[in-house]
Amino acid sequence: xxxxAPFRYFVEExxxxxxxVNVMVPPGASPHIYEPVxxxxxxLRRSDAYISNGxxxxxxxxxxxxxxxxxxxxxxxxxxxxxxxxxxxxxxxEHSERAxxxxxxxxxxxxxxxxxxxxxxxGLDPGNRQRYQENHxxxxxxxxxxxxxxxxxxxxxxxxxxxxxxxxxxxLARDYGLxxxxxxxxxxxxxxxxxxxxxxRARKExxxxxxxxxxxxxxxxxxxxxxxxxxxxxxxxxxxxxYAATVEIIRVLKDSFEEEPK
Numbered sequence: 001x002x003x004x005a006p007f008r009y010f011v012e013e014x015x016x017x018x019x020x021v022n023v024m025v026p027p028g029a030s031p032h033i034y035e036p037v038x039x040x041x042x043x044l045r046r047s048d049a050y051i052s053n054g055x056x057x058x059x060x061x062x063x064x065x066x067x068x069x070x071x072x073x074x075x076x077x078x079x080x081x082x083x084x085x086x087x088x089x090x091x092x093x094e095h096s097e098r099a100x101x102x103x104x105x106x107x108x109x110x111x112x113x114x115x116x117x118x119x120x121x122x123g124l125d126p127g128n129r130q131r132y133q134e135n136h137x138x139x140x141x142x143x144x145x146x147x148x149x150x151x152x153x154x155x156x157x158x159x160x161x162x163x164x165x166x167x168x169x170x171x172l173a174r175d176y177g178l179x180x181x182x183x184x185x186x187x188x189x190x191x192x193x194x195x196x197x198x199x200x201r202a203r204k205e206x207x208x209x210x211x212x213x214x215x216x217x218x219x220x221x222x223x224x225x226x227x228x229x230x231x232x233x234x235x236x237x238x239x240x241x242x243y244a245a246t247v248e249i250i251r252v253l254k255d256s257f258e259e260e261p262k
Contacts (some may be wrong), residue, residue: 001066002024002052003031003056004025004056005023005025005026005027005238006237006240006245007053007113009241009242009243010110010117011121013135014114014121014132016131016132018121018128019048024036024040024044024062027214027238027240028214028215030215031053031057031238032057033058035058035062036062041069044069046070047070047073048073048124049073049074049076050066050070050073050075051076051077052079053077053078053101054077054078054080054101055079055084055098055101074123074124078103078116079099082103084099084103085174086099087099087100102170102237104237105168105172105237106175107143107144108175109171110146110246111143111147114139118133142243149254150175150176151176152254153177153254154176154178155177159177161181161201161205162178162179162180162181162207163182163209164180165183165210165211165213165218165220165221166183166213167180168213168237169211172249178253181207183198195223195224198224199223199224199227202224202230207228208229208230209230209231209232209233209252211235211252212235213235213236213237213238215238235249236248237249
């Protein structure tokens with residue numbers, strides 16, 4: 001079992017399909033307020049291992065219960081190797097998050113996530129050690145491709161800014177020299193005064209694109225788009241296809257920066 005769909009990608013890529021992967025938070029659901037359904041609990045009960053994010057809101061509520069349901073599962077948290085960003089964001093239905101949980105979107109984090117997954121799978125299935133090692137090396141090459149694309153986002157002239165509804169791209173921004181401007185403050189929708197600030201900032205920076213994650217409402221983004229002429233682009237960082245989703249996010253950012261005035 002894995003907490004979110006992008007983690008399934010890492011298991012599938014390294015295992016080559018030798019494991020059946022149960023995703024606790026399905027694509028399109030918010031991992032901050034999600035509650036599992038009976039079928040997922042049943043699959044959790046039969047799982048050999050659990051790969052957690054370690055920082056998501058639903059895990060604060062559910063993770064100990066998951067471990068009680070299946071005490072024999074091996075457990076790893078992929079946050080363990082990451083240089084975490086301290087966060088003050090709060091989300092409905094959860095305690096304060098001690099750090100930003102969205103590390104998986106950055107290729108630099110992905111490099112650090114791949115090895116613990118390989119080690120876990122090898123421990124569960126030592127007979128396929130060589131296969132998992134080879135697949136891990138192929139995966140690292142894929143992550144390197146995405147890393148190379150992301151490096152093209154940085155500018156010698158200073159940090160390029162982008163606007164996004166929910167602050168999901170903090171690690172991508174930090175690792176590749178960008179500035180993330182998010183609508184949400186402490187997990188709440190922007191106030192009227194905050195909307196005015198965002199509109200002013202979008203005009204000042206000449207921001208042409210506003211990013212909204214697939215699981216969020218676009219209404220507030222639409223207000224700013226209408227006022228500034230920006231285009232709304234829907235991204236899917238919780239996709240099961242980590243590679244395609246991250247490449248698409250980078251492409252959208254790259255296109256938006258190329259539209260900047262010279």
